[in-house]
Amino acid sequence: MSIQEILDQIHREMLPRRDRGEVATYIPELASIDVSRFGLAVATADGQVYSAGDAGVPFSIQSISKVFTLSLALGKIGNSLWERVGREPSGNAFNSILQLEREFGIPRNPFINAGAIVVTDVILASSSPAEALAELINFIRYAADDANIYINDAVALSEKATGHRNFALAHFLRSFNNLTHEPDLTLGTYFHQCAIEMSCRQLALAGRFLINAPGMPRLISRDQVRRINALMITCGHYDASGDFAYKVGLPGKSGVGGGILVIVPGTAAVAVWSPGLTAQGNSLLGTEAVQSLAQQMDWSVFG
């Protein structure tokens, strides 16, 4: 079967599914998303884009934004980032505060909320929130080769109004001197980065800089691309990262909007969207879809 036939087949299989997981409700603006949405797109290193279902419908990328902010932060301050954030899977929920006290305010990795808030603090270093967000959006637009990518302010404000957990994390980080700005400022930026919207097509295209193949947008060094992929496979799905690596065998980053960005090093970037989540906050059908795609395409980083 061709890639397009495989995508169409996966889409057909997902359409009638009733067990779709639960849409995130802790961000009120996300609670009204139609759980039956499903999109899938693949951008290949040879310049093709394939898609199926709602692949043209923009959705809230949420924590997938952490891949782009990490890329920016590494580009800005390089390895000194690792003085403020670790590189180990947390084995805890994405918004957990448990380890932060025991580990003196150094978050386990840049993809759990605490770590991502520190990364956002880094990209804010010499700019205002508006400038940092403009830089981030421009980075993503360049990566996707598409100017039509925006932040949904209503989603950002909705999360700000209910984001007590993230405020707790930010204040805790600040108490350990691991936040250089006022929590309000860093979190305002963080909520807006999470509220970026992209379709599966746009997201797959935006992910091409992580493929490490000739002809792909070159936004950070090859070495950094490898390292970000390593963090995606070990930490990209929080306390379900081991399970994702086992089932899919590829680096991936999920978001509570129901999207997942998956990288097939040297070959392709894949984006999937199904808003229903597992208990760990990862897209239920999205994970199944990329598992099926990887199996049928014989894609794995494990040979």
Ligand SMILES: NC(=O)CC[C@H](N)C(=O)O
């Ligand atoms: N896992 C996620 O997508 C979480 C992102 C969300 N904006 C939060 O901070 O809670």
